[in-house]
Amino acid sequence: MRKLTLSAITLLCTLPFAATAQESTLEAGERIYMARCEYCHGEGPQKGGTMMLHRRYGDSKPAVLHMRTDLLPDYIRNIVRTNTPGMTPVRITEVSEQELDALIAFLTRNNTN
Amino acid sequence: MTIPAGLTQGQFDNALGEFREAVGSDWVFTIDEHIAMYKDYFSPLMNTDLQPIPSAAVAPKNVEEVQHVLRVANDYRIPLWTISTGKNYGYGGPDARVNGSVIVDLKRMNKILELNEEHAYALVEPGVSHYDLWLEIRRRGYRLWTDGPSPAYASIIGNTMERGAGYGLLGERAAAQCGMEVVLANGDVVRTGMGANSNAETWQQYKHGFGPSFDGMFFQSNFGIVTKMGVWLIPEPPTFRSAEVYVENYEDIIPLIDVMRPLRHANVIANSATAGPNRGGHVEGAQGPGGGLPPGPPGAGGPPPGPPGWRARLGFYGYDRVVETNWEEVQDAYASTIPGVSFHSEKYTAPYNPDTMLTESKLAAGIPSFQESSLWNHGGTFVSMVMNFTGETYWDFMQTYDSLYQEYGMRYMGGPLHMHTPRSMMTLAGVPLSPTDAAANQRAIELVERLIQTSAEKGWSEYRTPLVFMDHAMKSFDFNNHALKRFNETIKDTLDPNGILSPGKNGIWPQGMREDQA
Numbered sequence: 001m002r003k004l005t006l007s008a009i010t011l012l013c014t015l016p017f018a019a020t021a022q023e024s025t026l027e028a029g030e031r032i033y034m035a036r037c038e039y040c041h042g043e044g045p046q047k048g049g050t051m052m053l054h055r056r057y058g059d060s061k062p063a064v065l066h067m068r069t070d071l072l073p074d075y076i077r078n079i080v081r082t083n084t085p086g087m088t089p090v091r092i093t094e095v096s097e098q099e100l101d102a103l104i105a106f107l108t109r110n111n112t113n
Numbered sequence: 114m115t116i117p118a119g120l121t122q123g124q125f126d127n128a129l130g131e132f133r134e135a136v137g138s139d140w141v142f143t144i145d146e147h148i149a150m151y152k153d154y155f156s157p158l159m160n161t162d163l164q165p166i167p168s169a170a171v172a173p174k175n176v177e178e179v180q181h182v183l184r185v186a187n188d189y190r191i192p193l194w195t196i197s198t199g200k201n202y203g204y205g206g207p208d209a210r211v212n213g214s215v216i217v218d219l220k221r222m223n224k225i226l227e228l229n230e231e232h233a234y235a236l237v238e239p240g241v242s243h244y245d246l247w248l249e250i251r252r253r254g255y256r257l258w259t260d261g262p263s264p265a266y267a268s269i270i271g272n273t274m275e276r277g278a279g280y281g282l283l284g285e286r287a288a289a290q291c292g293m294e295v296v297l298a299n300g301d302v303v304r305t306g307m308g309a310n311s312n313a314e315t316w317q318q319y320k321h322g323f324g325p326s327f328d329g330m331f332f333q334s335n336f337g338i339v340t341k342m343g344v345w346l347i348p349e350p351p352t353f354r355s356a357e358v359y360v361e362n363y364e365d366i367i368p369l370i371d372v373m374r375p376l377r378h379a380n381v382i383a384n385s386a387t388a389g390p391n392r393g394g395h396v397e398g399a400q401g402p403g404g405g406l407p408p409g410p411p412g413a414g415g416p417p418p419g420p421p422g423w424r425a426r427l428g429f430y431g432y433d434r435v436v437e438t439n440w441e442e443v444q445d446a447y448a449s450t451i452p453g454v455s456f457h458s459e460k461y462t463a464p465y466n467p468d469t470m471l472t473e474s475k476l477a478a479g480i481p482s483f484q485e486s487s488l489w490n491h492g493g494t495f496v497s498m499v500m501n502f503t504g505e506t507y508w509d510f511m512q513t514y515d516s517l518y519q520e521y522g523m524r525y526m527g528g529p530l531h532m533h534t535p536r537s538m539m540t541l542a543g544v545p546l547s548p549t550d551a552a553a554n555q556r557a558i559e560l561v562e563r564l565i566q567t568s569a570e571k572g573w574s575e576y577r578t579p580l581v582f583m584d585h586a587m588k589s590f591d592f593n594n595h596a597l598k599r600f601n602e603t604i605k606d607t608l609d610p611n612g613i614l615s616p617g618k619n620g621i622w623p624q625g626m627r628e629d630q631a
């Protein structure tokens with residue numbers, strides 16, 4: 001986790017908005033995650049998404065989203081694009097379809113199945 | 114598919130074709146799945162036929178595309194509704210007021226056009242969020258602080274245009290604005306202030322320009338589309354101290370406010386101080402600006418666990434000796450007035466590390482923490498009243514609101530107070546909404562309308578209101594037979610004769626859509 005945070009901060013410090021030519025899909029996904037999701041779903045106090053997932057799953061699943069290994073692509077897509085309790089839809093102007101594909105690749109990178 | 118009133122399906126299809134020419138076919142959204150992303154899921158009108166449904170959304174990338182969209186809307190008389198990022202939660206989110214509106218989504222205009230450390234300002238487009246700007250300042254290593262709401266995905270321009278509040282030295286967000294570029298309904302592009310000089314070097318440093326100043330006209334209005342705005346930033350202070358003042362008794366809110374007032378006027382307390390109900394003393398990272406609020410919208414709910422104590426949150430910034438002297442003076446003023454008062458404070462010095470800062474300190478340091486998201490996550494609608502900066506006024510306010518809430522089976526024991534404008538106070542009262550029970554929400558609407566009306570009679574006015582209450586709030590500004598409303602309408606008719614820009618925004622309707630013309 002510590003390693004991820006550090007590499008993510010390094011990424012942020014280089015380029016918060018635009019993709020570089022050399023950026024891999026996973027790197028792009030991590031960049032988008034840090035810019036658009038981490039502020040609510042990351043580690044630390046007062047992260048609304050993390051608090052909500054902890055309430056929902058207790059200790060049975062990691063509350064910090066990027067530590068999950070069971071998220072399925074269609075599930076992520078659905079949560080991002082539609083209204084769910086506590087999370088309003090993320091519009092295509094905020095995260096494009098291509099960026100969402102990269103985000104899904106990042107969030108499913110450690111999936112066990 | 115919903116289409117704008119007065120158009121045939123064929124005419125609207127032609128208009129959509131022209132919108133696609135304007136912004137590219139990828140950026141015109143018409144299918145239900147996409148339209149659903151432009152809905153306010155916290156609306157008091159949820160699950161009723163009254164919540165407007167957009168006919169489409171268009172997302173221009175630059176000023177030229179905005180102008181093209183306006184040409185099409187004028188040609189077809191299509192009502193537009195402009196959003197920056199659509200995060201105005203608790204006040205309407207991305208919702209329009211008119212059914213069949215085309216949402217103009219400015220999120221793709223997301224450039225930080227200039228970030229100036231020497232003069233401490235930024236020039237931004239509407240899609241830039243507070244979080245984006247904060248990240249960019251850190252990326253460049255500039256010694257600048259931002260200020261703004263803690264749900265920092267809000268657009269800087271959108272939140273400023275709504276006169277939002279932060280918690281630091283520039284918490285009065287409307288006062289941190291300096292210069293803007295506006296596209297008028299006829300497509301003309303105007304720059305305000307010194308920006309009207311094509312070679313201006315002080316567009317973001319000098320607010321007033323030459324002759325009349327029009328910036329204020331574009332706040333909470335529908336007179337133009339703001340495409341660029343200057344925003345002042347804060348030079349990083351050598352020392353920052355975040356502090357809280359705790360009082361134990363419900364009645365202590367009166368001296369808590371009255372001691373603060375002269376200190377705030379004199380800039381001894383220079384930040385956008387807040388106060389609010391508190392239960393159980395200091396809790397690190399306690400929820401919301403009021404601290405220790407019970408779950409649910411601010412101030413509302415029932416039955417209450419008993420009257421709360423209170424907490425004020427303050428920030429001190431600058432040279433170390435000044436910070437320490439001011440904080441000591443504030444403690445002396447409170448200790449000599451309120452028995453049992455207690456204090457908690459944390460001191461930080463540059464260079465600052467946000468990761469090690471207390472959550473509650475982050476607000477006053479302008480560090481995005483998303484603490485306040487919980488305010489609207491529970492589902493509620495806001496009444497946001499500006500009133501005299503006195504304890505007596507607030508006590509009267511609480512009694513007045515509590516008696517009205519009780520008629521609806523709830524209690525009002527006080528909500529967050531914002532002192533972001535140094536000569537007045539703003540307080541939030543929340544009324545819970547149900548995501549499923551439209552009848553309960555209708556009762557909530559009735560309560561809010563009564564709160565607004567009763568407040569107006571007391572001399573308290575809304576500084577901002579959810580869409581559904583905009584006409585009601587506008588009616589309470591009634592001096593000289595609603596002269597302000599008539600003045601707004603005169604300007605509206607002159608600048609936007611076809612009434613295409615955000616009809617109904619803040620109770621400003623174009624000709625042909627006014628209640629008295631219907």
